[in-house]
Amino acid sequence: MKGKVYLIGAGPGDFGLLTINGLKYIKNADIIVYDRLANDRFLKEAKEGCRFIYVGKESSNHTKTQDEINDIILEEALKGKTVVRLKGGDPYVFGRGGEEGEYLIKNGVDFEVVPGITSAIGGLCYAGIPITHRDYASSFHVITGHLKTEEEDINFKALSSLKGTLVFLMGMANLENICKELIKNGKSKDTPVAIINWATRPEQKVVSGTLDNIHDIVMKEGIKPPSLIVVGEVVKLREKLNFFEKKPLFGKNIVVTRARAKNSELKDMLVELGAKVIEFPTIEIEEITPNEKLDYSIKELDTYNYLVFTSKNAVEIFFKRLFSLGFDVRKLGSLKIAAIGSATSKSLRSYGIKADIVPKDFVAESLIEELKSRVKKEDRVLIPRAKEARDVLVKSLEKLCRVNEVKVYNTVIGDGKKEEFLKLLSKGEIDYITFTSSSTVRNLIKIIGLDKCKELKSVKLISIGPITSKTIESFGLSVSSEAKEYTLAGVLEAIQF
Numbered sequence: 240m241k242g243k244v245y246l247i248g249a250g251p252g253d254f255g256l257l258t259i260n261g262l263k264y265i266k267n268a269d270i271i272v273y274d275r276l277a278n279d280r281f282l283k284e285a286k287e288g289c290r291f292i293y294v295g296k297e298s299s300n301h302t303k304t305q306d307e308i309n310d311i312i313l314e315e316a317l318k319g320k321t322v323v324r325l326k327g328g329d330p331y332v333f334g335r336g337g338e339e340g341e342y343l344i345k346n347g348v349d350f351e352v353v354p355g356i357t358s359a360i361g362g363l364c365y366a367g368i369p370i371t372h373r374d375y376a377s378s379f380h381v382i383t384g385h386l387k388t389e390e391e392d393i394n395f396k397a398l399s400s401l402k403g404t405l406v407f408l409m410g411m412a413n414l415e416n417i418c419k420e421l422i423k424n425g426k427s428k429d430t431p432v433a434i435i436n437w438a439t440r441p442e443q444k445v446v447s448g449t450l451d452n453i454h455d456i457v458m459k460e461g462i463k464p465p466s467l468i469v470v471g472e473v474v475k476l477r478e479k480l481n482f483f484e485k486k487p488l489f490g491k492n493i494v495v496t497r498a499r500a501k502n503s504e505l506k507d508m509l510v511e512l513g514a515k516v517i518e519f520p521t522i523e524i525e526e527i528t529p530n531e532k533l534d535y536s537i538k539e540l541d542t543y544n545y546l547v548f549t550s551k552n553a554v555e556i557f558f559k560r561l562f563s564l565g566f567d568v569r570k571l572g573s574l575k576i577a578a579i580g581s582a583t584s585k586s587l588r589s590y591g592i593k594a595d596i597v598p599k600d601f602v603a604e605s606l607i608e609e610l611k612s613r614v615k616k617e618d619r620v621l622i623p624r625a626k627e628a629r630d631v632l633v634k635s636l637e638k639l640c641r642v643n644e645v646k647v648y649n650t651v652i653g654d655g656k657k658e659e660f661l662k663l664l665s666k667g668e669i670d671y672i673t674f675t676s677s678s679t680v681r682n683l684i685k686i687i688g689l690d691k692c693k694e695l696k697s698v699k700l701i702s703i704g705p706i707t708s709k710t711i712e713s714f715g716l717s718v719s720s721e722a723k724e725y726t727l728a729g730v731l732e733a734i735q736f
Contacts, residue, residue, distance in 0.1 A: 242269070242316040244343055246336045248329040248355015249277040251362045253439040254510070257281060261353045268323040270315045272308065276327025276465060278440075305335055309342040316348045327465075332357040333383045333408050357381070359406040362438030362467045366445045367481030368474055370404050375472035378403030384410015384417060384468065393417075399424035404471035411464045415454045421470065422450050431474035435467040441490070441515030443483065447474060486513025487735055492663070494672040496521045496679040498653060501551075505673065505727045512735070517669065519660050520653035521682035524552050527626065530560070533645050536621055537561055540570050543643075544618040545610075547577045548594075549603065549628065554578075554586040556647045557623045568592060575613075579606050581726050601725035602706060603632040614640045623647045627678065629706070650678045657686050664694050671719075673730055675703045677710035684714055692716070701733050 245264045250256035257265075257278075265271065265284050273282065275295030282291055292311060294303040303311070308324075315322045330336025330352055343350045359381045363370050370379045382393060384407040398405060399421050410417055414434075422428050428451035436444045448456045450470065483489065491514045495506055499520040506516045527533075537560060540546075548554050561570060568591055577596035578584045584594050596613075598605035614620065618640040622633065626646040636642045663669050672695070674680050684692055692714050700718055702708040704725035708718045722729030 240319045241348055242318065242320040242322060244312050244316050244322045244324060244339075244348060244350040245353060246324045246330040246339060246350060247326065247353040248334070248336075248357075249273075249281055249325050249327055250356040251328055251358035251365075251439045252276065252278055252437065253361075253365070254278050254280045256356050256361055256439065258353060258355065261355065264321075264323055264353060265325070267321060269320040270322045271325055272312055272315075272322065273325040274327060277325045281325060305338065308335075309339055312339065313343060313346050313348060316343070317346075326355070327358070329355040329357040332359065332381065358438050358467055359408060362435050363404075363406065363469055363473075365439040365443060365483040366433060366435045366469075367477040367479070367483070368433060368435075368469055369476060369480065370406070370473065372473050372476065375475070376402065376404045379406065380404070381406045381408065382410075383408055384413045393420070395420040395424045399426045404469065404473050407468035407470070409464070410468050411457075411462075411466050414457060414468060417468065418450045418454055426450060426470075430470060431472060433469040433474045433477060434462050435469065436462050437465065438467055439483070441492075441510070441513060445477070445484070447477060483513070489513030491515065491670045492517060492668055493734065494519050494660075494669055496653075496655070496673060496683055497675050498522050498524050500524070505675070505730065508727065508731050509734075512731075517660075517663065519655035519683070521655050521679045521686060522650050522676070523653045525649045525651050526556050527647055527649060530645070530647060533557075533560055533623060533647055534564060536623075536643060536645055537564055537566065537570070540621070541573055542619060543574060543621045545577060545614065545620040546571065546574045547579075547606070547620060547622045547632075548583050548587065549579045549606075549622070549624045549632065551580075551582045551586040552625070552648055553623045554583060554590070558590050560647075577606060577610070579603065602704065603629060603635075607632065607635045610636065611639065616640055619643065621645065625650055650676075650682075652682045652685060655683070655686055661687060661691065661694075664691075664698070667697065669698050671699045671701055671734055673701045673703075673734070674707050674711060675727070675730065677707050680707060680710045680714070689714075699734075701730055703727075703730050 247261045265281055268289055270290050271285055272292045272294055294308045312322050312324050326334045328334055340350055360370055380401055380403055430450045432450055432453040433445055433447045434457055446456050446460050493509055493514045494517045496519055509516050575595045578587055578594035580601040584597050587594055596609050598609045620636055620640055620642045623645045626649045633642055633644045695716055700711055702711055702718045702721045708721050711718050720733040722733045
């Protein structure tokens with residue numbers, strides 16, 4: 240049985256510019272064949288077991304030739320696989336999508352095309368340059384700066400006579416010649432030009448000039464591919480319409496140390512504000528299984544008066560086990576539920592449970608104060624939580640009532656890539672590191688080594704709360720900012736202010 244190929248345009252770089260159809264097919268793919276310009280985050284949307292094949296191309300440095308790429312997607316499809324060919328921009332805008340489609344049809348393999356936002360439009364937009372404008376340009380023209388053969392040439396005479404916006408893709412190696420030929424064929428040397436590097440991404444960089452001086456500016460600034468070349472009067476609007484680079488965290492490199500499976504919420508908030516997020520997971524959540532003590536406690540829930548959750552992880556593991564034992568939320572009907580933190584409370588609500596007790600401050604000490612006036616000596620309290628959790632909650636409550644602490648998960652060292660992190664640190668390419676628990680601090684130090692700890696002094700360290708701050712300070716480091724509200728939103732506010 241033959242498979243099928245989907246030629247998908249991934250857009251110019253921003254994850255949010257991928258189409259709904261594109262994301263749907265990525266999630267269903269058996270094989271994803273992707274290039275250099277496709278955002279790596281797209282690959283994280285693939286299903287478990289999906290195989291990735293990198294065929295990235297750079298100027299004069301091709302991982303695979305186009306013929307080899309054609310053969311790869313054909314071979315995988317003939318095995319009966321669902322193949323996604325993921326391309327930056329749009330498959331049919333200088334993306335070789337037409338050639339790949341022809342090759343597949345020739346060999347009897349079905350395919351579909353999912354259009355993408357071409358960088359020629361999306362990239363300009365994020366640089367504050369509208370590709371058309373009634374006062375400046377009523378047409379636009381997209382030209383490849385990299386022709387198929389050396390014998391071919393761009394018709395600069397025709398281009399120079401046009402009044403619309405000219406956008407050259409893949410033309411940086413030919414920039415000097417493009418400018419000279421446009422001037423030679425009639426374009427004013429004062430015609431505005433912009434170069435957009437890594438368009439729509441957090442590392443986007445834009446330089447502006449004229450046909451006469453843009454090459455010198457590019458050489459001075461060290462701008463390299465992938466970059467767009469924009470020629471035309473619309474470039475004048477950049478300062479007025481530049482929304483992307485005005486985002487509050489644009490240009491900031493921020494490290495997120497949460498568990499990889501848990502960091503999406505904070506990451507999305509940071510990206511929305513323009514930051515470049517560097518994932519360096521220092522912890523992973525490992526459920527303790529089998530867990531006979533938890534199973535027994537769930538079966539005996541009607542003998543307890545209070546059920547206390549100190550984290551979202553504990554909530555998810557507890558309810559997963561509750562349901563697997565054949566019970567539902569009615570089993571909690573006689574209990575008072577306490578939760579530390581808004582994330583924990585939100586997780587409970589997803590199961591239809593509203594916490595009876597949520598302390599004002601999201602720490603164990605605050606919950607203890609809440610419970611002092613409520614619990615009786617004969618009450619029983621069940622606390623499912625992390626194995627490494629602080630003992631202050633249990634020890635304090637044991638003085639007031641009967642407590643059953645059940646360890647339901649371990650916090651283990653994450654898979655953050657040490658060498659990549661240290662390289663960025665040594666080059667001064669990290670502005671902030673966020674810590675959302677004491678475990679994230681301790682494990683980061685374990686991963687990079689205590690001898691490298693001093694290098695963190697050059698970075699702004701952001702803490703989610705006082706307990707985490709104390710852990711940071713125990714390593715001789717300073718907290719740049721501590722969240723006023725001990726939540727991810729609080730961390731975000733601490734970074735900005």
